[in-house]
Amino acid sequence: MGEKAVEVVELRKDYGKRAALRGISFNVRKGEVFGVIGPNGAGKSTTLKILATLLKPTSGEARVFGMDVVDNASRVRRVISYLPEEAGAYKNLKGIEYLRFMAKLYAGDDEKAEDMVKRGIEISGLGERLNDKVATYSKGMTRKLLLARALMVMPKLAILDEPASGLDVVNAYEIRKIIKDFSRKGVTFIVSSHNMLEVEFLCDRVVLMNAGSIVDSGTPHDLMAKYEADNLEEVFMRATCAGTDADTMQMRLSGCEHEEL
Amino acid sequence: MRSFRVLATKELMNLLRDRKLVFGLVVIPLVLFPLLGQFTSMGLSSAQGVTKVAVVNMDSGSYGGLLVKTLNASPNVSLTLISAGSVEKAIEKARDMGQNVLVVIPPDFSKRLSSSETASVQVYGIFTRVGAGMKESVSEGRINSVIQLLNREIAMIKLKELGINNPKALVEPVNATSYSVVKGRIVKVPPSAVAAALSSQAFSVPLIIFIMITLTAQMAAGSMAAEKENKTLETLLTLPVSRTTIVASKVFGTAVMGLIAALAYMIGMKYYMGALSMKTNVSLSSIGLGISPAGMVLLAIVIFLAVVFSLSLAMLIAVFAEDVQTASTLVSAVVLPLAFPSFILMYTSIYSLPACIRWLLLAIPFTHPIVDYRKLLMGNYSFVILSVLYLTLIALVTLYVTARVFSTERVLTAQINWGRKRWDD
Ligand SMILES: Nc1ncnc2c1ncn2[C@@H]1O[C@H](COP(=O)(O)OP(=O)(O)OP(=O)(O)O)[C@@H](O)[C@H]1O
Ligand SMILES: [Mg+2]
Numbered sequence: 001m002g003e004k005a006v007e008v009v010e011l012r013k014d015y016g017k018r019a020a021l022r023g024i025s026f027n028v029r030k031g032e033v034f035g036v037i038g039p040n041g042a043g044k045s046t047t048l049k050i051l052a053t054l055l056k057p058t059s060g061e062a063r064v065f066g067m068d069v070v071d072n073a074s075r076v077r078r079v080i081s082y083l084p085e086e087a088g089a090y091k092n093l094k095g096i097e098y099l100r101f102m103a104k105l106y107a108g109d110d111e112k113a114e115d116m117v118k119r120g121i122e123i124s125g126l127g128e129r130l131n132d133k134v135a136t137y138s139k140g141m142t143r144k145l146l147l148a149r150a151l152m153v154m155p156k157l158a159i160l161d162e163p164a165s166g167l168d169v170v171n172a173y174e175i176r177k178i179i180k181d182f183s184r185k186g187v188t189f190i191v192s193s194h195n196m197l198e199v200e201f202l203c204d205r206v207v208l209m210n211a212g213s214i215v216d217s218g219t220p221h222d223l224m225a226k227y228e229a230d231n232l233e234e235v236f237m238r239a240t241c242a243g244t245d246a247d248t249m250q251m252r253l254s255g256c257e258h259e260e261l
Numbered sequence: 262m263r264s265f266r267v268l269a270t271k272e273l274m275n276l277l278r279d280r281k282l283v284f285g286l287v288v289i290p291l292v293l294f295p296l297l298g299q300f301t302s303m304g305l306s307s308a309q310g311v312t313k314v315a316v317v318n319m320d321s322g323s324y325g326g327l328l329v330k331t332l333n334a335s336p337n338v339s340l341t342l343i344s345a346g347s348v349e350k351a352i353e354k355a356r357d358m359g360q361n362v363l364v365v366i367p368p369d370f371s372k373r374l375s376s377s378e379t380a381s382v383q384v385y386g387i388f389t390r391v392g393a394g395m396k397e398s399v400s401e402g403r404i405n406s407v408i409q410l411l412n413r414e415i416a417m418i419k420l421k422e423l424g425i426n427n428p429k430a431l432v433e434p435v436n437a438t439s440y441s442v443v444k445g446r447i448v449k450v451p452p453s454a455v456a457a458a459l460s461s462q463a464f465s466v467p468l469i470i471f472i473m474i475t476l477t478a479q480m481a482a483g484s485m486a487a488e489k490e491n492k493t494l495e496t497l498l499t500l501p502v503s504r505t506t507i508v509a510s511k512v513f514g515t516a517v518m519g520l521i522a523a524l525a526y527m528i529g530m531k532y533y534m535g536a537l538s539m540k541t542n543v544s545l546s547s548i549g550l551g552i553s554p555a556g557m558v559l560l561a562i563v564i565f566l567a568v569v570f571s572l573s574l575a576m577l578i579a580v581f582a583e584d585v586q587t588a589s590t591l592v593s594a595v596v597l598p599l600a601f602p603s604f605i606l607m608y609t610s611i612y613s614l615p616a617c618i619r620w621l622l623l624a625i626p627f628t629h630p631i632v633d634y635r636k637l638l639m640g641n642y643s644f645v646i647l648s649v650l651y652l653t654l655i656a657l658v659t660l661y662v663t664a665r666v667f668s669t670e671r672v673l674t675a676q677i678n679w680g681r682k683r684w685d686d
Contacts, residue, residue: 052499
């Protein structure tokens with residue numbers, strides 16, 4: 001504990017003229033489950049994509065276990081595993097073939113790869129259906145397959161963009177348990193989410209983002225105390241609408257820009 | 262190397278399991294081409310079969326009988342003598358009997374010939390069904406040659422009657438023997454046969470190269486765009502594999518699939534041509550136009566380089582497309598115009614074109630396999646070596662640009678969407 005798994009310093013990202021991140025800074029400690037929460041368009045996915053070496057920051061720095069995500073991208077890729085917000089698997093492959101294909105890319109030899117696949121089969125919980133083509137899977141089944149492939153390789157850092165999106169209550173619960181489980185085994189997590197219940201249960205610490213900036217950060221417990229809220233949902237509303245109770249109500253009535261939350 | 266193998270295997274497996282693709286690339290050429298050839302040749306062979314000829318001999322003299330005898334002795338003709346008072350009656354009878362041709366020998370046939378005048382016969386082709394009419398035209402050709410034969414025979418008989426000793430030398434005073442000069446060497450093959458052998462090559466080589474280039478380009482673009490459409494690209498790009506390996510494995514997987522397709526097309530084509538009996542009995546190598554083993558290697562390199570260029574160009578284009586449909590449209594828009602000149606080269610030589618157009622065509626990598634093939638037939642290696650250098654340069658530049666663009670985030674953010682409307686935004 002204590003060692004930094006992720007360091008983000010004054011990170012900016014512009015898509016053309018539109019600023020998606022306006023200079024954010026935060027750290028993720030080794031071994032913790034770190035949550036990034038915020039309304040639609042806050043910049044959560046952009047942050048995670050930069051950490052996953054998919055996008056280059058416009059300015060500022062991001063490091064994963066001390067390695068710069070731009071200068072050392074290929075070394076960073078060896079220690080991370082990224083689950084995109086919207087993702088699919090190769091439709092013409094069977095589930096099991098997909099896991100095997102991925103395992104072979106991470107493992108040095110076939111024996112290690114088979115161990116990973118075994119773990120993947122367990123995580124996915126898809127059983128016999130793994131012998132069917134991915135094209136025949138439901139959205140939730142595909143999501144579980146992808147999560148299984150992300151975690152079976154035992155990455156040092158797992159970057160999960162809304163891991164439980166599209167899953168039903170039972171499956172979402174299972175996935176939270178799996179994440180907790182792997183966290184205990186030493187995997188560091190950075191997770192984005194809309195689901196405040198999920199965040200409260202799952203995350204050791206969170207940052208609250210809004211419109212490309214960090215509004216606040218801390219443990220769910222501390223944040224609830226600070227905003228005198230009963231749950232994270234209220235914290236979220238109060239923090240993102242930036243004001244007291246009365247202000248919040250006022251802004252909500254006048255259509256605080258994120259009313260759907 | 263391990264990750265390249267794993268990725269290339271996945272790429273191939275994904276392509277081979279695509280039913281639509283396998284159908285278009287392997288099943289169609291292997292099944293459809295030979296079938297097509299079979300049907301066409303069935304038409305041709307029935308045309309080459311026996312022609313049913315009906316003859317009405319209204320002539321009472323000896324020459325009419327002589328004509329019937331000569332016709333009867335000529336090959337592939339089954340002769341039926343019918344008797345009828347008028348031409349109309351004869352036609353009606355011949356049609357009822359299912360004859361293909363009716364020959365009418367008029368009453369004054371022998372009389373005119375005896376008095377040294379030109380006699381005439383009428384030949385009617387009888388069409389009973391609507392078809393290509395090959396049968397009838399071929400039969401008419403046969404009748405004509407029979408008549409020619411008859412002309413000679415009658416002329417010789419008459420010359421003899423006039424007391425000429427060697428009538429053949431008068432009827433056929435000139436006898437031509439034709440040879441061809443190929444690469445400065447005299448070969449005992451008529452020019453028409455050499456021309457036929459060359460033109461069948463001139464047609465099939467550009468066609469196969471055109472098909473190969475457009476097909477592989479579409480496949481490469483499709484496999485790249487499918488990664489976007491099926492949302493597998495982001496995951497792929499975060500795997501512990503270099504971007505160059507990803508591009509290389511895609512180029513390799515598609516090239517292998519292209520090879521399978523090319524083989525299928527070549528085999529299909531061969532059966533098609535074979536069935537059409539377009540074989541001219543003259544092989545190019547027998548007249549000294551074969552390609553040496555070294556030439557074969559050069560040609561393989563030229564084709565490989567052209568395919569690498571087409572694959573990397575297609576992937577470069579696909580980087581900007583959001584889905585498979587858009588990628589396919591974009592690639593067609595760029596590759597088809599580039600590959601089109603190969604069709605011009607089917608009908609003309611590059612040297613019969615004005616200089617500016619010639620150089621323009623030579624700037625296009627896809628023209629090189631075709632031009633080089635002809636150069637190799639003529640044994641001109643220096644041109645082909647220059648062409649290899651040019652293609653290497655252009656293939657490397659394109660590959661480099663593609664790998665560079667693929668290493669930027671443009672591959673994720675650049676999005677052109679033509680095919681479909683989006684529901685959101
Ligand atoms: N490819 C892109 N091109 C242009 N703008 C983009 C692109 N991707 C994201 N943006 C913009 O960047 C901002 C942040 O987007 P981002 O996807 O990071 O939000 P998010 O917090 O993940 O939202 P959500 O909860 O909806 O997933 C938004 O304003 C979005 O419009
Ligand atoms: Mg997002």
